[in-house]
Amino acid sequence: MTGKVVVNRCMSLDGFIAGPGHSMDWGNGRALADFVAPEDFAAIAAATGAMLVGRRTWEVGERMAAEQPGSIDYPFAGPMFLLTHRPLEPANPAVTILSGDTGAAVATALTAAGGKDLEILGADVAGQCLQRGLVDEILVYVLPVLLGDGVPFSPPGLTRTALEPLGSTRSGDATILRFRVPPPAGPTG
Ligand SMILES: NC(=O)c1ccc[n+]([C@@H]2O[C@H](COP(=O)([O-])OP(=O)(O)OC[C@H]3O[C@@H](n4cnc5c(N)ncnc54)[C@H](OP(=O)(O)O)[C@@H]3O)[C@@H](O)[C@H]2O)c1
Numbered sequence: 001m002t003g004k005v006v007v008n009r010c011m012s013l014d015g016f017i018a019g020p021g022h023s024m025d026w027g028n029g030r031a032l033a034d035f036v037a038p039e040d041f042a043a044i045a046a047a048t049g050a051m052l053v054g055r056r057t058w059e060v061g062e063r064m065a066a067e068q069p070g071s072i073d074y075p076f077a078g079p080m081f082l083l084t085h086r087p088l089e090p091a092n093p094a095v096t097i098l099s100g101d102t103g104a105a106v107a108t109a110l111t112a113a114g115g116k117d118l119e120i121l122g123a124d125v126a127g128q129c130l131q132r133g134l135v136d137e138i139l140v141y142v143l144p145v146l147l148g149d150g151v152p153f154s155p156p157g158l159t160r161t162a163l164e165p166l167g168s169t170r171s172g173d174a175t176i177l178r179f180r181v182p183p184p185a186g187p188t189g
Contacts, residue, residue, distance in 0.1 A: 001115045002115065003047075003049055003114075003115055003116045003118060004118070004137050005110060005137075006048075006120065006138070007135050007137070007139070008044070008048075008119045008121070009140050009141070010026070010035075011142055012026070012142075012145050012147040012150070013145065013146055014148065016150035016153075017150070017151050017152070017153055018151040020149050024060065026145055035144075035173040036141055036172050036176075037171040037172040040172075041075070045074055045075045048117050048118075048119050049078050049079075049112070049113030049117060050078050050109045050113035050114075050119075051076070051079075051080050051109070051121055052106060052118060053080065053081065053082050053121045053125070054084075054125035055085075055122075056122060057121045057122040058084070078112075078113070079112040079113070081095070081097075081105065081112070083098055083102070083122075096108075102125070102128045102129060102134070103134060106118065106134050117137075123153065124155055130158060131157075131158060135181045136180065137166070138177075138178070138181060139177070140153075141175070141176055142176075163181060163182075164179060164181075164182060165177075165178075
């Protein structure tokens with residue numbers, strides 16, 4: 001059995017997945033886990049078998065871990081794949097570095113997920129995956145805040161993509177939205 005490729009995001013109501021300067025402070029120092037019901041957070045993490053992370057997301061995570069130890073509290077301990085053109089310094093044996101074709105990276109990480117879902121982290125990486133029709137689902141935690149500026153959900157240039165709503169639920173102070181991404185239409189004629 002193969003898991004799904006899921007773009008999993010928390011997002012301000014005005015569509016930003018991070019604030020200016022890649023800040024992940026969603027108000028008064030609150031992190032995602034402070035908004036979502038713990039059982040929902042745990043269930044979504046339990047469905048995840050691997051993560052594919054863009055280099056900038058990785059660096060923001062490293063910065064958060066250094067500045068506020070314990071601020072990254074996602075209950076996940078499976079295989080991590082980092083998409084980057086540069087080595088990690090110092091090297092980190094807990095993460096596999098991938099480079100080059102994003103489709104091949106998704107296939108590698110999905111296999112490692114062992115039948116569970118693969119989470120795609122990073123706006124640029126998610127945009128590439130959406131553009132290439134590699135994403136099965138989008139899961140968004142909408143947080144009750146307007147940021148006004150920051151990193152948008154997807155980078156400019158993504159073509160219009162019709163989505164199929166799967167569900168919307170209130171979870172703590174967040175609203176969880178799920179959408180299926182239909183496969184790209186094949187050639188006509
Ligand atoms: N709210 C949320 O749930 C959430 C989740 C995830 C991320 N974020 C935020 O999103 C922001 C980061 O997103 P982003 O769009 O700026 O960057 P990103 O997608 O995290 O990383 C992009 C970088 O990954 C590397 N990369 C991408 N594709 C590659 C490929 N095929 N081969 C090799 N390397 C590749 C490149 O880095 P190099 O060329 O430098 O190696 C590229 O510049 C951060 O602010 C983060 O906090 C928010």
